[in-house]
Amino acid sequence: MDNLFSLNSTLVVAVVALVFAFLLSGRIAKQSEGDEKMRKIAGAIRTGAMTFLKTEYRVIAIFVVIVTALLYFSGQEQTAIAFVCGAFASGLAGWLGMRTATAANVRTTEAAKTSLTGALNIAFSSGMVMGLSVVGLGLAGVTALYYAWGDPKPLFGFGFGASSIALFARVGGGIFTKAADVGADLVGKVEAGIPEDDPRNPAVVADNVGDNVGDVAGMGADLFESYVGSIIATMALGLSLPMISSAGGSDLVVLPLYLAAVGIVASLIGRFFVSAKDESHIHGALMKGLLVASAIFVALAWFVTQNLDVSFIRQNGTAVSAEDVFFSVVTGLLLGVLIGKITEHYTSESKGPVRKIAEQSETGAATNLITGLATGMGSTWMPALLISVSVVVTYEFAGLYGISVAAVGMLSTLGISLGIDAYGPVADNAGGIAEMAGLPPEVRKRTDALDAVGNTTAAIGKGFAIGSAALTALALFQNFVDVADLKTVGLSLTDPKIIAGAIFGAMLPYLFSSMTMLAVGRAANQMIEEVRRQFREIPGLLEGTGEPDTARCVEISTAASIREMVLPGVLAVAAPVIVGYWDLAALGGMIAGALFSGMMMAIFMANAGGAWDNAKKLIEGGAHGGKGSEPHKAAVVGDTVGDPFKDTSGPALNILLKLMCIVSVVAAPIILGS
Numbered sequence: 116m117d118n119l120f121s122l123n124s125t126l127v128v129a130v131v132a133l134v135f136a137f138l139l140s141g142r143i144a145k146q147s148e149g150d151e152k153m154r155k156i157a158g159a160i161r162t163g164a165m166t167f168l169k170t171e172y173r174v175i176a177i178f179v180v181i182v183t184a185l186l187y188f189s190g191q192e193q194t195a196i197a198f199v200c201g202a203f204a205s206g207l208a209g210w211l212g213m214r215t216a217t218a219a220n221v222r223t224t225e226a227a228k229t230s231l232t233g234a235l236n237i238a239f240s241s242g243m244v245m246g247l248s249v250v251g252l253g254l255a256g257v258t259a260l261y262y263a264w265g266d267p268k269p270l271f272g273f274g275f276g277a278s279s280i281a282l283f284a285r286v287g288g289g290i291f292t293k294a295a296d297v298g299a300d301l302v303g304k305v306e307a308g309i310p311e312d313d314p315r316n317p318a319v320v321a322d323n324v325g326d327n328v329g330d331v332a333g334m335g336a337d338l339f340e341s342y343v344g345s346i347i348a349t350m351a352l353g354l355s356l357p358m359i360s361s362a363g364g365s366d367l368v369v370l371p372l373y374l375a376a377v378g379i380v381a382s383l384i385g386r387f388f389v390s391a392k393d394e395s396h397i398h399g400a401l402m403k404g405l406l407v408a409s410a411i412f413v414a415l416a417w418f419v420t421q422n423l424d425v426s427f428i429r430q431n432g433t434a435v436s437a438e439d440v441f442f443s444v445v446t447g448l449l450l451g452v453l454i455g456k457i458t459e460h461y462t463s464e465s466k467g468p469v470r471k472i473a474e475q476s477e478t479g480a481a482t483n484l485i486t487g488l489a490t491g492m493g494s495t496w497m498p499a500l501l502i503s504v505s506v507v508v509t510y511e512f513a514g515l516y517g518i519s520v521a522a523v524g525m526l527s528t529l530g531i532s533l534g535i536d537a538y539g540p541v542a543d544n545a546g547g548i549a550e551m552a553g554l555p556p557e558v559r560k561r562t563d564a565l566d567a568v569g570n571t572t573a574a575i576g577k578g579f580a581i582g583s584a585a586l587t588a589l590a591l592f593q594n595f596v597d598v599a600d601l602k603t604v605g606l607s608l609t610d611p612k613i614i615a616g617a618i619f620g621a622m623l624p625y626l627f628s629s630m631t632m633l634a635v636g637r638a639a640n641q642m643i644e645e646v647r648r649q650f651r652e653i654p655g656l657l658e659g660t661g662e663p664d665t666a667r668c669v670e671i672s673t674a675a676s677i678r679e680m681v682l683p684g685v686l687a688v689a690a691p692v693i694v695g696y697w698d699l700a701a702l703g704g705m706i707a708g709a710l711f712s713g714m715m716m717a718i719f720m721a722n723a724g725g726a727w728d729n730a731k732k733l734i735e736g737g738a739h740g741g742k743g744s745e746p747h748k749a750a751v752v753g754d755t756v757g758d759p760f761k762d763t764s765g766p767a768l769n770i771l772l773k774l775m776c777i778v779s780v781v782a783a784p785i786i787l788g789s
Contacts, residue, residue, distance in 0.1 A: 122258055125372045128376040128379050129250075129379070130255065136243070136247035140211075140215045140218075142240065143222060146226065149222075149228075149552070152552045157548060159666075160320060160327070160544060165217070167328050167672075171287050171677060171680075172206055172210075174677055175283050179199065179276070182275075186272065190788070191781070191784070193272070196269075197275075197276070200273055200276065201274060204252040204256045204276075204277065205252075205340065207248075208245070209280070210332075212248055212331050213327055213332045216331045218241075223238045224552070228558050231565075232390065236390075242535060242537035243530070249342060249533055250382070256343070257347060267354055277343050278773055281336035281339065281774075283680050284337075286634075287328075288332055288676070289766065289767060290672075290676040291321075291324070291328050292330070292672075294321075294671070295668065297635070297642065297759075298645070302316070305748055313551075314551040317646055317649045317664055318668045321642070321668040321669045324669055330540040333766070338533055341773065344773055345371070349520050350371055351594050352519050352590065352593060352597075353368040358424065358428075366423040371520065374520075375523065377415035378527030381409070381527070382531040384407065384411055385404045397568045405528065413448065416445070416527070420440050442512050443521050444523065444524035446521050447505070447522055450501055450521065451532075453501055454501060454502075457578065458577065461490060461725070462726050462729055464732060464733045470730075473730040473734050473746070476730065477745075479745075480752040484752070487727045487730070487753050491721075491722045494722040505521060505586075519590035522587045541569075542569040543566050543569060545562045545566075546565075549562050573725075581717050587773055589710070591779075592706055592710065595776060595779045599779075599787070601699065612698045613701060613704035616700070619694065620706060621708035621709065624768055624771065628764040631763050635758075638675035641671050645671055691705070692778065695779060695782050695786050699783060709775060716765075719765075720761065723760050724758065725761050726757070730750050730753065730754070734750050
């Protein structure tokens with residue numbers, strides 16, 4: 116083992132990922148930004164995005180300081196240090212991704228003037244910067260702390276820090292983007308009858324800012340904490356397993372680190388296979404890169420498991436071989452691909468569910484909403500079945516360790532899969548800049564082709580995030596059972612405290628979703644009133660001779676999102692601690708109840724929102740009357756309802772589940788020692 120692998124080599128791979136991200140970012144910066152008008156629009160988007168991020172990070176820093184002090188003075192010094200490191204790494208990854216995305220959007224627009232391939236390369240390279248920053252910083256952070264301490268248990272603090280940043284980033288970013296999006300759509304499209312991204316609409320710049328803070332920084336933080344959470348949970352489980360040989364459990368502990376490292380290598384290679392000749396090849400080009408990376412990872416994962424001592428004895432006395440562990444990893448990877456394909460089926464413009472919603476829009480908003488809700492609800496059964504089968508299969512292969520390492524396998528190619536996802540907001544921004552700058556129709560046609568595929572990849576990314584959240588939360592839950600010493604007690608449904616905890620936990624995703632949905636509603640209401648005021652009071656604005664006050668709309672979204680993100684964040688952290696101090700077994704029931712109801716609700720909301728969005732786009736493409744028709748107005752209403760579903764509440768539920776699990780793991784030793 117020592118000749119083939121080491122923690123030093125893992126750190127080298129992580130650094131290579133960060134260097135590659137830096138080089139890609141530098142290459143993007145060298146591309147042309149276009150004319151003065153394009154640069155001015157892009158500058159407003161960039162300023163708004165970075166201002167929001169600075170404001171958000173200042174508020175989050177207060178939370179980080181408070182939690183760090185509580186952990187440190189409760190005797191968890193190493194956990195406190197790891198918590199700060201995790202929060203910093205997650206925040207830095209979001210910062211790097213945001214800076215690159217807001218630099219790449221206008222350059223993608225400029226490239227689209229002459230070449231679809233050139234525009235794709237810039238947008239995808241920007242997404243890869245986000246993906247490689249996440250995996251590079253995540254792997255480097257976990258490896259360095261394990262290298263320093265030699266114990267995976269304090270690393271749960273790293274995951275706690277990452278989860279905390281992720282929740283605030285997802286909720287805050289989601290509220291920002293949807294407040295702007297809803298305001299821009301309802302007043303601009305429905306009331307004023309002007310096109311999307313029309314420069315006369317004062318909320319358009321805020322809408323484009325929101326694409327970055329929600330779908331770049333927010334999604335990056337979400338998957339960063341899943342990535343490190345799955346690695347840390349698997350490392351901790353590996354420490355407790357009895358090995359067959361005399362080598363001890365060290366190889367099981369470090370296996371997730373090596374799998375993550377070869378996943379980065381596979382992602383870097385897969386990146387070079389992404390190239391499209393025309394708009395019909397964009398989706399295929401992106402998927403080709405992901406499939407190549409996945410195939411390379413499978414080969415490298417076989418090599419890793421065969422050259423490490425990962426055979427152990429399960430709790431029931433049966434032997435688990437290296438092959439069993441390998442097949443668990445592959446099962447996780449396959450699960451991610453299948454959930455992505457299912458999500459694509461329910462949210463793609465070319466598939467039946469979205470076409471049905473568009474068709475139902477002909478009879479008004481009510482039937483659009485009914486069909487969209489039914490589509491989202493019905494979309495839960497296949498992912499639920501696949502996750503259930505995967506849990507059973509991986510447990511049969513390698514017990515609880517098999518379930519946990521499957522999550523590592525699912526997230527192994529995150530470097531490229533997140534790149535494919537984060538490319539979408541850049542393409543969306545590029546189209547907005549083209550519209551606001553008044554560029555020729557062929558430019559917008561090329562950016563729209565990129566954006567259409569970006570909507571599908573974003574939906575697939577959300578499905579991927581849900582699947583990884585489920586497996587990661589299950590792995591973290593098992594660590595909680597170990598840390599809280601609940602194996603001997605058991606979690607019996609005949610225990611009234613556990614039943615009470617499960618009922619309470621099943622309610623939490625609904626309460627959390629209510630908080631975030633209402634927050635979007637309140638923020639959107641302010642945005643709507645502001646846009647109406649500007650249309651009413653600024654002379655010549657609708658005629659195109661007046662200048663909108665776009666900065667005011669950005670300020671409204673920023674202030675509302677920062678204010679509204681606090682309470683849901685406090686709920687996620689406080690609920691496990693309060694229930695845990697009452698009874699740790701009840702806390703186990705609470706986590707289980709929240710996991711099962713939250714997973715289904717996250718799938719439902721993400722898929723319903725994605726389907727509503729693409730049904731609207733299908734109509735805007737000319738189906739069922741096209742833009743400005745009554746079906747289009749109904750579809751805009753459905754899309755507006757779906758916006759906070761798919762971009763605020765749904766994605767944030769993934770983080771809620773993982774954050775509550777990891778808070779429970781960190782809090783259990785403190786509660787037991789009190």
